Amino acid sequence: MTPAEKIFAIERFQSSDSAPLYLRLKKLVQDAIVADELKQGDSVPSERDVAELLQVSRVTVRKAFLELVSEGLLVQKRGSGTFVGNPKPRFEQPLSRLTSFSEDMRLRGLKTEAQWLSRETRLPTPEESLKLSMSPSEYVARFHRLRSANGEPLAIEDAVIPHKFLPDIKSVENSLYDALDANGFRPVRALQRLHAVALDAVEARLLDLKEGSPALFIERVSYLPDGRIVEYTRSHYRGDSYDFVAELNLAPEAKS
C-alpha cells in the first residue's frame, strides 16, 4: 500500500459522519496535512486516482480540492498535478521585508536609475522552468537591468516572470512589483538564497569593478497568495557598496 493509498483510504473516508462527500474528503486532506502525512510540495494523487480510491466521481473530488486550493492548502496545475501548498509562513513573525530594488532604494531616500540590459518575452531556460515550476513551452518575460543609485551602479538584476502574470512587458518602468500589482499578481512572500561570488568579466564591467571582485549573489523565488510562483530573480550586488540588514529574533527551538 503506497502512502497515498493509505492517506486516501476508503476506510478513513467512509465514516458515520453524514457530511457531504466533498466535505469529508476536504477534511481528510486537511487532517493529513496537519498530521504531516502530506507536506508542503508533496504531490497529491490525481483527481481520477482519488476518485477511484474513494469510489466517488472526479467532480466530487474536484469540488473538495477546489476549496482546499482557495485556502492555499493545495495548488493545482493542469497537466502537472496537484500539490500541497504552503498556507502559512514558517516563521511566526515577519523578519525581513520583501521589497523590490526600487522600493528599497526609495525607502532609503535614494534616487535610482535603471539601465535595461534586456527586456524581452521568450521561452525559459531549463533552469528557469525548474525554478518557476512551469512548462518550458510557456513564455516568460525577462527583465535584465543594471540598477544604480545616485549615479553609481549597484546591482545587476535578472528577473524572469511567467508571461501570463505580466502580459505587457512595457508596463514595467521602475518597480517590477508595481507592475505585477497592477495586474493583480503581487507576491506576498518569497524565498531568498544568497552567498558571495566573484564577478566575471561581464558583470564586473557593468558594475564598474574589476573582474573577480566580490559580490553578493541573491536568488529569489516569490509566491502569490495561492501558492503560484510569480517571480524568479537573480541579482548581483556589489560587495563594497551594498549592505543587507536584518533584524532577528531568537529562534525558540534554538534554546539549548
Next chain:
Amino acid sequence: MTPAEKIFAIERFQSSDSAPLYLRLKKLVQDAIVADELKQGDSVPSERDVAELLQVSRVTVRKAFLELVSEGLLVQKRGSGTFVGNPKPRFEQPLSRLTSFSEDMRLRGLKTEAQWLSRETRLPTPEESLKLSMSPSEYVARFHRLRSANGEPLAIEDAVIPHKFLPDIKSVENSLYDALDANGFRPVRALQRLHAVALDAVEARLLDLKEGSPALFIERVSYLPDGRIVEYTRSHYRGDSYDFVAELNLAPEAKS
C-alpha cells in the same frame, strides 16, 4: 561489461517505479554519483550510447542529463561529451534565525570543529566600544575562531562580549550562546548587516582559499531583553560553500 554498461544497465533502469523515463534515468545517475561509481571528472557515456543501452530516445536521455547539468552534477560540452561535475554540497543557514554557528551546524546533524585563533580578555578597540555602546576602559572577552564542518573550514568568527556578561571565558567551549545562557544573559534579538568582501591573505589561508576569493561578511550586534548589547560579532563565510536562505513576507508599507 564495462563500468559504464554496469552503471547504465537496463535492469537498474527498469523498475516497478511508474515515474517517467527521464526521471528514472536522472535518479540512476544521481545514485551512481552518491555511490561513488561516478566520480568528479569521470566521463559519462554519450547520450546516444545511453539511449541505446536503455532503449529510449536520445532526447529522453537528454532531458535527464539537462536537469543534472542544471544542478551541477553533470557538465556537457558539445563535441567533447558529458562529464561528472563538482556537486559540492552547499551549506545553508536560515538568515532569519538567531543562532550561533554551533547550533546551526548541530541542527543540521553536522560534526563541527572549532580551532581557536584567539580567546582572551582585553580592552575593546574603539570600533568595538562604539558597536557595544560601552566604555573603552571596560574589559571585553574576545573569541576568535575558525569554524569547520566535516573537516572543511567554512567560516571565521570574531566575537566580542562585554566581560561582565561572560566572566569565565573558559566556559565557552562550543556554543557562545550556551555560555551566555548559563550566565542568564542570552540575547533575544539582533541586528545583522551583511555584504560581500574579498578575503585578504590571512583570511584566505585560514579558509583554504586564494587571496581575493569572495566571502560573505556578516556583522552582528545582539541584545538582551532589557536592551543592553551583549555581543558584537564579525564573521566571514566562504562564498563557495555557504548559502544563506531567507523566507520573506510582503512588507505592507511597501505597497505603492
Next chain:
DNA sequence: CCAATTTGGTATTGGTTTGGTATTGTTGTT
C-alpha cells in the same frame, strides 16, 4: 588542413495524463 565522425543542441509532432468546464440527474429543503 580538411573531410568524416562524434558529440551535444534544437525544433517539431503525437499520444497520454492531468486539471477545467458544461450539463444533467437526484435528493432534501422551503
Next chain:
DNA sequence: AACAACAATACCAAACCAATACCAAATTGG
C-alpha cells in the same frame, strides 16, 4: 412545486512525456 445542494457523466484543453528529424560545434584521422 420550486429551488439549492450534492453528485454524477461527458467533453475540452493545458502540460507532460517521448519520439523522430535536423543542425552545428568539437574531435579525430588521413
